[in-house]
Amino acid sequence: MLNLLRNLTLRQLQIFSAASQYESFARAAEALHLTQPAVSMQIKQLEEALGLTLFERIGRRITLTEAGATLSHHAKRILGDIKDAEDAMRSLSSADGGTVSIGLVSAARYFVPRQISRYSERHPKVDIRFSIGKRDLLLRQLQDNAIDLAVMGRTPVELDAHCEPLAYNPHVIAASTTHPFVDAACFDLHELRHDTFLLREPGSDTAAVASEMFQHHLFTPARTLALDSNETVKQAVMAGMGVSLLPLHTLRLELLAHEVSLLHVNGTPIDRVWHVVHMNAKQMSPTCAAFRRFLIEKTGAWLEGLFADLTPPAHAANPFVQT
Template sequence: MKNVTLRQLRVFVAAARHMHFGKAAQELHLTPPAVSMHIRELEQQVGLPLFERHGKSVSLTLTAEYLLVYARRVLSTLKDAEDALARFRGLQSGRLTIGMVSSAKYFMPRLLAMFREEHPHIELRVVVANREQLAEQLQGSELDLAIMGRPPRELATRGEPFAAHPLGVVCAPDHPLMRGERKPASALAQFGFVIREAGSGTRSAMEEYLREWRVDPRIDQELASNETIKQMVMSGMGVSFLSLHGIGLELRNGLIGVPDIEGLPLVRSWQVVHTSSKVLSPSAEALRYFVLENGEAYLAREFGGLHPMPAEPVSASSAQAAAAERLRRAARQTPPAPPARPAKPAAPSRRAGSAGRG
């Protein structure tokens, strides 16, 4: 394999992650034929097939599963070397890969845009996946930083809370849960739920709440898309349990309701996470510091002042207004036992210098 190139390994790892040449091409800014060519050349070097083709999708051969372990290790070592050398160059440029759970996509892109205003020469690549998938990518050193609710327990990671993260039950504005006063948790047992897939942080938080309050609701559907779940909920096809940071637009416009349920909202924390063994590059340190310093204030400003439109009947409107007030309160809460904020960078200005590890 002495003639294998790094480009071939990058294409192979991307294709193995997506199990789809077209999606790998989009990630790498290549054409699908170019991806196929690199895979074919790598298979010639290995002397064995790496993928089994099934129409547009593919699956790994046993040979590919073994090769994938070493390919990730090679690319991870190269990235560590790049980050270490970047510390000598300073914070003039860099390339970062940021992973985020799907609930974070409703606020992180704007935070990243604010960061780019201060550091225009840093290239940002975003990966949206569930908590389990992000853990795998952290383990493979495919991510510089990840934004999630809780760091993966199976990895040695450093997670730093930067803002409160409220989660709760959501339903249609005219749903029975929106009528009247505060409902006991046991009231949820009579309604069908549309929930996130196994492996997501939202699903884990929901299961934790249901166990604590000894509720066994009926599960009607399991979906991997927050947007699809919201559409199902708004159309009256069930209730769900979601991040309240993901329903700001719908709540503002009276399209979705947050009923007053015993024990809710469940307040967790948003955290910026990286593996403990990873030496962060100056650009990754700068982004980490930026999120820790600005994330809480941004979320409180963006989600702390929701004023939903009136809804019928009046009781539902009152409950919706109360839900908005609970969301405002949750947005202002401080996550439990956060560590001390990092020390400010030694450089004279955040615009020109790198952030300290804190």
């Protein structure tokens, strides 16, 4: 087994990592521009050399065994370190090239891709790749060096990570345009005690903010319904199924189209903060550092301008607006 690990090729690691990510030899083959038999053969050779089964086959679906999960963890870290080395070498010959990988919690998908587009217009040789995942997944990817940066709300105190504020992340109570309190100037949260509260699933940043709001107001909704995504929550709100506490930045299109209303509940908007996160041990390439700096310097003011006509007056002094 030791001889196998010494002679393990980068291509074999890439094939195995892709198969474990997609849980499909066919999808791994497509992503790597290989044939499915070629992927299957490489995995079989790995299993035979190790004397261990890396995948369980259940119909057309494959899942990692315990041995496969262990190898997958190390493969991600090795491939991440190799990418760091490639970026560092590339940056020596071109300060405006290289690859950056960034993970986003679901609510950040509503604004970070636009920032990526803005940056790419200025730096077309930089390849910025992003993925969407739950907070726990992003934390694992940061630890495994599978991503360079992550954008999330709550700071990950459980990691040895550096967190930098990006922008205010106001949370608002959204309702259908026919809700009886749409035109109410200001009212207490307890006035909504008979409403159904549509919540994100436990573990999400938004669910955590809602829980803190309920505790702060000593409030218990008559009924709650947990849903799996912001899009599902928004559709349920528009359908009049209930009200929801949501990040303001997920609602721009619905507010512009007058499909959702914001209720003026005392204590809202609830100000939270967007953060960009990287591991303290991360050897950040100049390309990655430049993109991170762009996010920190530009995101706050840009978001405030984007929502200026859709929200209550901005804070008198906003530390996220660069002057």
